[in-house]
Amino acid sequence: MDNVLLGLSRYVLPFLIALYALNGFLPTPPYMQTLLLMLFHLGGFTVLSIRMDIPALPYACMLELLIFIGILILWRVLYPKADQLILNHCCMFLSIGSLMICRLSWDRFFRQLLISGISLCLCLMIPLIMLKFKNLRRFTWTYGLSGILLLSIVMAAGAVSRGARLSWTIAGVTFQPSEFVKIIFVFYVAGMLSPLMSKLSPDEILMHNASRRRLISATLVSGAHILILVLSRDLGSALIFFIVYAMMLYAALRSGWVLVLAALGGSMAAVLGYQFFSHVRTRVLAWRDPFSYIDGQGYQITQSLFAIGTGGWFGMGLNMGSPDKIPIAAQDFIFSAIAEELGSLSALCLILICISTFLLFMNIAMSTKEAYYKLVALGLSVTYIFQVFLTLGGVTKFIPLTGVTLPLVSYGGSSILSMLIIFSLIQGIYLKRMEEKTAPFPERYRPRQGIQGNARKEKNSYANGKGRKKQRSQA
Amino acid sequence: MAKAGKSRDPRHEFYVIIYIFLLLLILLMGYMVHYVAFEASAAINSSYNTRQQNLEKLVIRGTIFAANGEILAEQAMNESHNEVRYYPYKELFAHAVGFSTHGKSGVEKAANISLLTSNAPVEERLKKELSGLRNYGDNIYTSFDVGLQKAASDALGIYRGAAVVLEAKTGRVLAMVSKPDFDPNTVSQNWAAISAQTDKSPLLNRATQGLYPPGSTFKMLTLLEYMREHPSSYSEFQYKCSGSFTEDDVTVECYHGSVHGNVDLKAAFEKSCNSAFAYMGSSLDLNTFKETSEELLFNKELPLDLSYNMSKFPITPDAGTEEILHTAIGQGNILATPMHIAMITAAIANDGILMCPYEIDKKTNYLGALLESYSPREYGRVMTQEEAAVEREYMSDVVINGTGRGLINDKYTVAGKTGSAEYGTIKGQSHAWFTGFSPAEKPEVVVTVLMEGAGSGSDYAVPVAKQILDAYYMDR
Numbered sequence: 007m008d009n010v011l012l013g014l015s016r017y018v019l020p021f022l023i024a025l026y027a028l029n030g031f032l033p034t035p036p037y038m039q040t041l042l043l044m045l046f047h048l049g050g051f052t053v054l055s056i057r058m059d060i061p062a063l064p065y066a067c068m069l070e071l072l073i074f075i076g077i078l079i080l081w082r083v084l085y086p087k088a089d090q091l092i093l094n095h096c097c098m099f100l101s102i103g104s105l106m107i108c109r110l111s112w113d114r115f116f117r118q119l120l121i122s123g124i125s126l127c128l129c130l131m132i133p134l135i136m137l138k139f140k141n142l143r144r145f146t147w148t149y150g151l152s153g154i155l156l157l158s159i160v161m162a163a164g165a166v167s168r169g170a171r172l173s174w175t176i177a178g179v180t181f182q183p184s185e186f187v188k189i190i191f192v193f194y195v196a197g198m199l200s201p202l203m204s205k206l207s208p209d210e211i212l213m214h215n216a217s218r219r220r221l222i223s224a225t226l227v228s229g230a231h232i233l234i235l236v237l238s239r240d241l242g243s244a245l246i247f248f249i250v251y252a253m254m255l256y257a258a259l260r261s262g263w264v265l266v267l268a269a270l271g272g273s274m275a276a277v278l279g280y281q282f283f284s285h286v287r288t289r290v291l292a293w294r295d296p297f298s299y300i301d302g303q304g305y306q307i308t309q310s311l312f313a314i315g316t317g318g319w320f321g322m323g324l325n326m327g328s329p330d331k332i333p334i335a336a337q338d339f340i341f342s343a344i345a346e347e348l349g350s351l352s353a354l355c356l357i358l359i360c361i362s363t364f365l366l367f368m369n370i371a372m373s374t375k376e377a378y379y380k381l382v383a384l385g386l387s388v389t390y391i392f393q394v395f396l397t398l399g400g401v402t403k404f405i406p407l408t409g410v411t412l413p414l415v416s417y418g419g420s421s422i423l424s425m426l427i428i429f430s431l432i433q434g435i436y437l438k439r440m441e442e443k444t445a446p447f448p449e450r451y452r453p454r455q456g457i458q459g460n461a462r463k464e465k466n467s468y469a470n471g472k473g474r475k476k477q478r479s480q481a
Numbered sequence: 482m483a484k485a486g487k488s489r490d491p492r493h494e495f496y497v498i499i500y501i502f503l504l505l506l507i508l509l510m511g512y513m514v515h516y517v518a519f520e521a522s523a524a525i526n527s528s529y530n531t532r533q534q535n536l537e538k539l540v541i542r543g544t545i546f547a548a549n550g551e552i553l554a555e556q557a558m559n560e561s562h563n564e565v566r567y568y569p570y571k572e573l574f575a576h577a578v579g580f581s582t583h584g585k586s587g588v589e590k591a592a593n594i595s596l597l598t599s600n601a602p603v604e605e606r607l608k609k610e611l612s613g614l615r616n617y618g619d620n621i622y623t624s625f626d627v628g629l630q631k632a633a634s635d636a637l638g639i640y641r642g643a644a645v646v647l648e649a650k651t652g653r654v655l656a657m658v659s660k661p662d663f664d665p666n667t668v669s670q671n672w673a674a675i676s677a678q679t680d681k682s683p684l685l686n687r688a689t690q691g692l693y694p695p696g697s698t699f700k701m702l703t704l705l706e707y708m709r710e711h712p713s714s715y716s717e718f719q720y721k722c723s724g725s726f727t728e729d730d731v732t733v734e735c736y737h738g739s740v741h742g743n744v745d746l747k748a749a750f751e752k753s754c755n756s757a758f759a760y761m762g763s764s765l766d767l768n769t770f771k772e773t774s775e776e777l778l779f780n781k782e783l784p785l786d787l788s789y790n791m792s793k794f795p796i797t798p799d800a801g802t803e804e805i806l807h808t809a810i811g812q813g814n815i816l817a818t819p820m821h822i823a824m825i826t827a828a829i830a831n832d833g834i835l836m837c838p839y840e841i842d843k844k845t846n847y848l849g850a851l852l853e854s855y856s857p858r859e860y861g862r863v864m865t866q867e868e869a870a871v872e873r874e875y876m877s878d879v880v881i882n883g884t885g886r887g888l889i890n891d892k893y894t895v896a897g898k899t900g901s902a903e904y905g906t907i908k909g910q911s912h913a914w915f916t917g918f919s920p921a922e923k924p925e926v927v928v929t930v931l932m933e934g935a936g937s938g939s940d941y942a943v944p945v946a947k948q949i950l951d952a953y954y955m956d957r
Contacts, residue, residue, distance in 0.1 A: 312525050312527070316533070
């Protein structure tokens with residue numbers, strides 16, 4: 007019986023992920039996805055319970071499932087209009103991640119469970135805060151300067167300890183400031199650039215003194231962020247900040263020249279980085295020809311390629327591969343571990359879920375009216391999807407490795423918390439927009455009665471698949 | 482542009498950004514699909530991939546066959562009912578087929594992933610998987626000829642060395658022997674004892690990994706280089722051999738103190754006159770000499786899926802007289818593997834086109850259904866047809882008039898080159914070489930023999946080559 011179950015699981019788990027991913031693009035009701043996600047979670051952990059001899063495992067699995075259910079219910083109660091698909095995706099990422107982390111290390115799984123549980127609860131408050139505090143823009147300069155300050159401190163500390171991974175450990179919890187600076191950076195840039203969105207054209211912006219000053223100082227402060235990150239050898243984060251700024255500037259100025267300039271500047275910076283930094287050269291070397299440096303710089307990437315290749319389309323089955331052979335498998339290389347044991351088909355479907363998440367985010371950004379939040383949503387969406395691209399491209403040898411984590415799937419407290427904050431902020435922006443439309447007097451906001459009536463309408467239109475389109479045309 | 486911008490869809494930039502990232506991720510997915518579908522099976526056969534053993538939990542390792550269907554390696558049960566890898570021919574294919582029980586070598590290594598991949602019918606695979614049983618891995622048919630392999634092994638006898646037999650037109654490896662050998666059935670149990678014999682190094686596949694000075698067999702290359710530098714006048718070469726050649730206080734002597742008298746190029750080659758070749762070497766352009774040797778794959782990776790060592794031709798343009806003279810006669814710092822010398826000989830036999838040696842003919846599933854058959858692969862042209870023709874003519878004379886006379890018989894013709902490569906510090910110690918092909922006029926088969934420290938090529942390697950060729954023609 008066990009054999010049949012385990013044998014089937016090799017095909018059932020990828021099938022469930024594929025079905026889930028498919029639902030992300032079809033107008034099926036969100037509860038279908040919730041159901042699939044729970045089936046996947048239960049199925050995956052059942053296999054692990056049989057194959058790994060840890061008595062507490064089934065209980066931990068149930069605990070995590072309860073957390074998911076609890077969080078989904080709480081969101082539904084507190085914010086009936088929140089986007090269900092984003093919530094589902096968030097739980098799905100956490101579920102796939104914790105399944106893999108559990109298979110790699112029970113201790114880490116348990117820590118991750120605690121951290122994600124607490125983070126999920128904390129993030130419940132974010133939309134509330136956003137609805138309460140109307141003027142987040144007021145602190146724009148605080149965001150920019152504290153970002154620079156935080157990154158500088160980390161760089162100084164990193165220089166002293168000569169550590170590559172930049173983090174602080176406070177009371178047993180490792181804290182990686184750059185993960186959070188990513189978020190306030192987006193708020194800073196949005197605060198600086200959103201007034202420009204009402205201006206008529208890039209030329210007029212450049213003619214207008216105040217706007218020009220705004221543009222220059224935004225560029226300088228962003229450049230300072232990137233420079234500090236480059237100097238602290240955190241190239242992955244530096245690249246993310248650069249791309250996020252370029253995309254936000256493009257959306258604010260509405261000029262294709264921004265993309266051209268960014269492409270030119272980025273290429274020049276890449277060439278300079280290659281010339282001046284030996285660690286950039288080794289990364290490129292290990293990317294071009296990892297098998298020639300298999301004992302050294304190419305070790306990580308070849309292990310990752312072995313994992314993906316040996317797993318094949320359907321994977322070795324949970325706990326049947328050797329993902330522990332990949333260095334930092336639970337963080338930067340979690341995708342390879344998933345591909346090895348759950349198969350490349352599952353891994354490809356995971357990419358589809360990431361794409362679906364990005365599209366949902368961008369949809370919210372597009373339909374938000376207020377320029378400031380429009381830009382914030384855009385910046386956060388780009389932060390998310392570009393980080394996904396960097397980590398997946400790196401571990402598949404599509405691009406050189408940059409050492410970033412896969413959002414919500416990888417192990418790591420800061421990574422999880424910061425990404426949950428991003429997901430919640432996007433939800434907050436979504437809810438804010440709904441509120442703009444429904445409540446004539448925003449300051450008299452009452453969570454229970456004010457929104458719920460409308461929520462049912464929203465849910466219905468969503469269920470028959472037209473909700474999303476309708477919202478877009480209204481915006 | 483600016484004005485037009487305002488009249489556009491206000492979401493234009495957002496769509497552009499969506500398309501940019503969608504494109505990036507779709508390219509990434511395409512790249513990954515391509516890797517898994519086409520590149521992974523070759524990549525994961527790397528010996529660094531320790532995951533291969535995970536596959537053994539899912540698949541029963543496939544069987545390896547000889548060209549005529551004899552089983553060379555299979556899974557079997559031992560007396561205590563444990564599954565073991567069984568090699569019926571014991572030592573005979575110790576290096577060629579190799580072993581998979583303590584690390585991997587030979588064909589067991591080259592085809593490891595295929596042997597551990599099951600292409601049994603889908604229903605059967607699914608059924609077994611669901612009942613927790615392992616599936617049967619795919620089978621490998623090699624090009625090895627058991628009779629020829631046995632003849633080569635017997636001919637080498639107690640000598641340390643190697644013998645390689647290739648099909649001239651295709652590069653198929655018909656036999657590959659390395660001595661001393663070991664029993665792959667017990668290699669795992671006896672690992673400590675076998676690997677402790679550092680003086681004998683039985684684990685080393687001397688055919689592909691043993692690096693030896695090529696001695697006079699290298700004159701095939703010196704001759705080629707001389708022809709290239711003197712395309713119209715090489716046939717007018719004249720030298721009066723008095724038993725030695727001296728330049729700048731460096732003296733090169735002919736083997737066993739022979740005195741060859743007046744020789745032209747052909748006579749110098751067939752008598753293997755060191756003095757004449759040293760004289761020739763003193764005038765060669767070292768840069769083009771190096772280029773020629775590298776065209777023939779010295780200092781280069783060989784197109785071979787077995788473990789091998791790269792042959793070396795390390796001379797630099799500022800080399801001293803001693804190194805230059807010794808290089809011309811295949812001594813000095815030149816090192817080559819027997820397989821590499823066999824490949825060069827095969828290129829000469831094949832009108833100048835080098836074929837990639839291969840030892841796997843086809844792959845079937847465990848029921849025998851063909852999955853993939855491997856056809857000969859051209860590496861490329863390494864010399865002109867005319868150059869190859871001259872080489873063949875000269876090599877033919879080596880057997881008719883020169884150092885290879887021991888191969889004259891009335892059943893078949895042979896062309897080749899002997900070599901007595903001195904090594905170490907004691908004078909007179911030499912590795913015996915012979916490399917050649919047969920029939921001389923229309924080459925079918927290439928034989929290369931190396932015997933460590935045996936003596937001269939004509940006395941020791943030539944009789945071994947003859948025994949191997951006798952066996953080859955006995956079946957035909």
